[in-house]
Amino acid sequence: MSFDATYQDQKFSAVGSRPVRPDGVDKVTGRARYGADFNMPGQLVARVLRSPHAHARIVRIDTSRAEDLQGVKAVITAADLPDLSEGDQSLYDTLDNCLARTKVFYDGHAVAAVAAIDAKTARTALKRIEVEYEVLPHVVDVDEAIKADAPVLHETIFTEGIEPKPETPSNVANRSEFGHGDVDAGFAEADSIVERSYLTEQTHQGYIEPHACVASFNADDTAELWVCTQGHFVYRQKCANLLGLDVSKLRVTSSEIGGGFGGKTHVWTEPVALALSRKAGRPVKLVMSREEVFRASGPTSATSIDVKIGARGDGTITAATATLRYSCGPYADIWAELGAMTSFACYDLENVKTVGYEVLVNRPKTAAYRAPSAPMAAFAVESSMDELAHKIGMDPVAFRIKNAASEGTRSSYGPVYGPIGIGPTLEAAQSHPHMHSPLETNQGRGMACGFWFNFGGQTCTDLNVNEDGTVTLAVGTVDVGGSRASLSLVAAEELGIPYENVKTVVADTATLGYNDMTDGSRGTFSSSMATISAARNAITVMCERAALTWDIPVEDVVWEDGHAKAVGVKHGNLAPLSIQEIAAVSGKNGGPIAGHSELVADGAGVSFATHICDVEVDPETGATKILRYTVIQDAGKAVHPDYVEGQYQGGAAQGIGWALNEEYVYGADGRLQNPGFLDYRIPVCSDLPMIDTQILEIPNPNHPYGVRGVGETSIVPPLAAIANAVSKAVGVRMSHIPMSPPRILAALGGETEG
Amino acid sequence: MGSIAVSTTINGDNVEFLCQADETLLDVLRDRLGLTGAKEGCGTGDCGACSTIMDDRVVCSCLILGAEAEGRSIETIEGMANGHVLHPLQTKFLEHAALQCGVCTPGFLMAAKALLDTNPDPTEEEIRFWLAGNLCRCTGYDKIVRAVQDAAREMREGLS
Numbered sequence: 001m002s003f004d005a006t007y008q009d010q011k012f013s014a015v016g017s018r019p020v021r022p023d024g025v026d027k028v029t030g031r032a033r034y035g036a037d038f039n040m041p042g043q044l045v046a047r048v049l050r051s052p053h054a055h056a057r058i059v060r061i062d063t064s065r066a067e068d069l070q071g072v073k074a075v076i077t078a079a080d081l082p083d084l085s086e087g088d089q090s091l092y093d094t095l096d097n098c099l100a101r102t103k104v105f106y107d108g109h110a111v112a113a114v115a116a117i118d119a120k121t122a123r124t125a126l127k128r129i130e131v132e133y134e135v136l137p138h139v140v141d142v143d144e145a146i147k148a149d150a151p152v153l154h155e156t157i158f159t160e161g162i163e164p165k166p167e168t169p170s171n172v173a174n175r176s177e178f179g180h181g182d183v184d185a186g187f188a189e190a191d192s193i194v195e196r197s198y199l200t201e202q203t204h205q206g207y208i209e210p211h212a213c214v215a216s217f218n219a220d221d222t223a224e225l226w227v228c229t230q231g232h233f234v235y236r237q238k239c240a241n242l243l244g245l246d247v248s249k250l251r252v253t254s255s256e257i258g259g260g261f262g263g264k265t266h267v268w269t270e271p272v273a274l275a276l277s278r279k280a281g282r283p284v285k286l287v288m289s290r291e292e293v294f295r296a297s298g299p300t301s302a303t304s305i306d307v308k309i310g311a312r313g314d315g316t317i318t319a320a321t322a323t324l325r326y327s328c329g330p331y332a333d334i335w336a337e338l339g340a341m342t343s344f345a346c347y348d349l350e351n352v353k354t355v356g357y358e359v360l361v362n363r364p365k366t367a368a369y370r371a372p373s374a375p376m377a378a379f380a381v382e383s384s385m386d387e388l389a390h391k392i393g394m395d396p397v398a399f400r401i402k403n404a405a406s407e408g409t410r411s412s413y414g415p416v417y418g419p420i421g422i423g424p425t426l427e428a429a430q431s432h433p434h435m436h437s438p439l440e441t442n443q444g445r446g447m448a449c450g451f452w453f454n455f456g457g458q459t460c461t462d463l464n465v466n467e468d469g470t471v472t473l474a475v476g477t478v479d480v481g482g483s484r485a486s487l488s489l490v491a492a493e494e495l496g497i498p499y500e501n502v503k504t505v506v507a508d509t510a511t512l513g514y515n516d517m518t519d520g521s522r523g524t525f526s527s528s529m530a531t532i533s534a535a536r537n538a539i540t541v542m543c544e545r546a547a548l549t550w551d552i553p554v555e556d557v558v559w560e561d562g563h564a565k566a567v568g569v570k571h572g573n574l575a576p577l578s579i580q581e582i583a584a585v586s587g588k589n590g591g592p593i594a595g596h597s598e599l600v601a602d603g604a605g606v607s608f609a610t611h612i613c614d615v616e617v618d619p620e621t622g623a624t625k626i627l628r629y630t631v632i633q634d635a636g637k638a639v640h641p642d643y644v645e646g647q648y649q650g651g652a653a654q655g656i657g658w659a660l661n662e663e664y665v666y667g668a669d670g671r672l673q674n675p676g677f678l679d680y681r682i683p684v685c686s687d688l689p690m691i692d693t694q695i696l697e698i699p700n701p702n703h704p705y706g707v708r709g710v711g712e713t714s715i716v717p718p719l720a721a722i723a724n725a726v727s728k729a730v731g732v733r734m735s736h737i738p739m740s741p742p743r744i745l746a747a748l749g750g751e752t753e754g
Numbered sequence: 755m756g757s758i759a760v761s762t763t764i765n766g767d768n769v770e771f772l773c774q775a776d777e778t779l780l781d782v783l784r785d786r787l788g789l790t791g792a793k794e795g796c797g798t799g800d801c802g803a804c805s806t807i808m809d810d811r812v813v814c815s816c817l818i819l820g821a822e823a824e825g826r827s828i829e830t831i832e833g834m835a836n837g838h839v840l841h842p843l844q845t846k847f848l849e850h851a852a853l854q855c856g857v858c859t860p861g862f863l864m865a866a867k868a869l870l871d872t873n874p875d876p877t878e879e880e881i882r883f884w885l886a887g888n889l890c891r892c893t894g895y896d897k898i899v900r901a902v903q904d905a906a907r908e909m910r911e912g913l914s
Binding site: 018020021023024025027028029030031032033034036037120205206207208209210256257258259260261287289290480481482642643645646649650652653654676677678682683684685686687688690691 | 855863881885
């Protein structure tokens with residue numbers, strides 16, 4: 001059925017309210033079941049053996065002593081996961097990351113796994129596996145890795161995107177370039193130019209729930225997987241491909257998810273658990289420890305970025321360039337490319353050029369982390385924007401407003417913008433009381449802007465009208481932060497029934513068509529679009545049923561306020577039929593009532609935010625305190641404002657941690673020194689103030705309600721906003737994230753940078 | 755290794771269980787007693803997701819041995835509501851949308867309950883420092899602090 005997703009202005013009744021979420025009571029009573037909260041009869045416990053080396057060739061693995069241990073039911077190595085990638089490099093890389101095949105590429109790389117009757121037996125078995133390594137030179141630093149004499153991770157990788165093809169292999173996996181105009185000519189027109197290099201360290205998504213799954217491989221070659229994931233359909237596809245299963249034979253159920261932020265969009269141990277179950281003939285539970293999460297699952301890129309921006313005396317930017325080097329771990333991806341695309345997306349630039357280099361290092365495979373790659377690029381660009389505004393004597397907000405992109409602007413990465421929110425968020429910042437409150441000694445105020453693309457993607461929903469007129473909505477996008485509440489609101493809105501009469505559930509992979517992951521801020525955007533479509537299809541059915549009941553043409557029936565109504569004077573005596581009345585007779589009147597929807601949710605409106613931050617820096621210790629923080633972001637339409645605010649606040653808090661504390665620390669031996677929450681310190685409650693939010697609503701023209709994704713943009717501006725604030729407080733430009741006390745003391749003079 | 759027999763009180767009920775000497779209270783709760791409301795976020799006492807109350811003190815159950823529960827009184831998230839009547843903290847967490855993924859929520863609720871049991875009128879700073887042992891990666895703590903403040907207010911007014 002054709003579906004028109006065009007925005008239509010309307011007065012909302014359910015959408016925009018703040019009801020309690022449908023999964024809430026389970027979550028405050030401890031009943032909600034997360035990845036590790038599920039068990040199966042006869043279940044075994046799995047543990048993974050991991051490399052103690054940053055880079056080594058696997059000479060020999062002997063598992064016989066582990067297999068001989070009483071209680072051990074299966075031991076696997078890469079040999080138990082044959083290469084079925086058939087030239088699909090991405091699939092091969094995933095396989096190699098799950099269990100190393102010929103070399104280990106980072107401290108923590110999995111080499112073998114055990115399933116045993118209990119955890120203690122499994123741990124003992126790991127100690128009995130003998131692995132002989134030929135240790136190789138390693139490189140963990142992004143700038144070191146691109147040097148000509150750096151140890152090369154893959155002899156088969158020659159930098160893509162360079163003509164002619166290089167003659168020697170390199171750790172630079174690919175080069176990407178974006179922009180338009182003539183930057184040399186633009187810089188020649190500039191009255192002032194700033195040029196600076198920036199570094200950001202590697203951070204982890206830091207979800208509180210470690211990766212966990214229960215895999216059950218049956219004798220008839222079918223399998224089930226219970227797992228915490230942001231995308232159970234994608235996990236099904238990857239696991240089926242890696243294990244050589246028909247997709248229909250693997251049923252994946254997504255548990256409640258204890259945070260993901262991009263880190264649960266990639267498979268890690270799930271194929272290993274399935275392979276163990278296949279070999280042992282019993283269900284297998286595999287839960288990562290926190291140390292394993294840090295050493296072997298999804299950190300973001302470490303980066304090294306050069307920015308140059310020039311402007312005329314009146315504040316018009318004449319040219320801007322950025323060169324971005326992003327670490328990707330041992331497997332190439334598109335992290336530098338995303339950074340290069342997002343760098344200058346906030347601005348309307350005549351001449352702009354960005355170049356990204358994807359750099360292989362002996363660190364864990366880089367995974368998506370909330371607006372992946374954008375925060376680091378924004379840190380570099382927005383720091384330079386502040387510096388340039390200061391140089392030409394302009395207010396930093398006014399300078400940004402003068403150069404802000406608007407509807408019709410050709411973005412630095414290519415597309416021409418529709419209606420967008422960068423200008424309005426800046427204007428809201430300019431007039432916000434926060435911008436005009438007084439500051440004291442050692443305090444500084446910073447602001448910065450951020451951009452994220454947002455994504456739509458493949459989406460499928462089922463809306464079932466139950467026999468009492470209540471509604472069950474089955475969606476395929478995992479609920480990471482309240483989307484079941486939002487989607488219930490949307491169904492209630494469209495059907496004209498109370499929120500309480502809609503129950504939204506996340507369906508498993510066997511009961512609904514394919515859905516892309518909950519990533520790219522797509523969950524509520526795309527599933528609400530599909531929900532509206534499904535609801536309209538159900539309304540069509542209900543209007544047909546009413547027409548049948550009344551024995552009038554269906555063209556004379558409309559749906560209003562949860563009722564079918566006959567229109568026209570000739571039907572004046574027909575009382576409206578409620579959804580309950582229609583549902584009650586459905587069994588005698590055509591059968592069950594349902595609306596289905598399958599669509600590709602195109603037109604995810606791009607998202608912009610402006611953040612304002614006040615800090616105080618203690619000159620004796622170098623410690624920074626966040627005094628006040630304000631997030632202003634365009635939501636298109638806030639479906640459930642509580643959870644929109646929650647996304648704004650959560651992203652800001654993660655950005656604060658990234659800006660001030662969080663970093664992977666590697667020793668000279670290439671091993672991670674701080675794989676735990678004690679030494680990898682994420683913000684705690686006493687570190688933060690209240691985080692103020694201001695929701696702007698600039699409707700997305702490509703969604704019926706004007707909704708834009710809201711989940712990711714909030715992590716983009718904080719690094720730069722805080723760096724700008726700290727730089728003002730200490731009087732020195734801070735160019736290395738995180739701005740931990742040792743780095744701030746070093747910037748203040750005397751001390752060596754830590 | 756032989757098992758240890760432990761007699762304890764959990765959520766007001768007498769409970770007996772067998773455990774190994776090196777088994778944590780968290781493992782006992784989750785794996786032997788089916789009380790999976792307490793979560794293992796780290797296993798090293800850094801995240802507070804396994805917070806439970808032992809003899810009126812909030813503890814990380816991953817740092818307590820199961821055998822140490824002998825003769826003690828343990829409160830877990832499963833015992834916080836009175837049947838279908840939620841504790842004011844639970845209600846306020848829902849009303850304030852103080853959870854997103856919810857995996858840290860049981861720990862926060864137990865820690866917050868221990869706070870309000872001893873200090874019915876905490877300042878924002880007292881709340882923030884009391885809850886500093888519980889990590890939340892989703893919310894930025896704003897709505898959690900507001901929920902605790904609101905629950906404290908309601909509990910005080912209910913008493914007066």
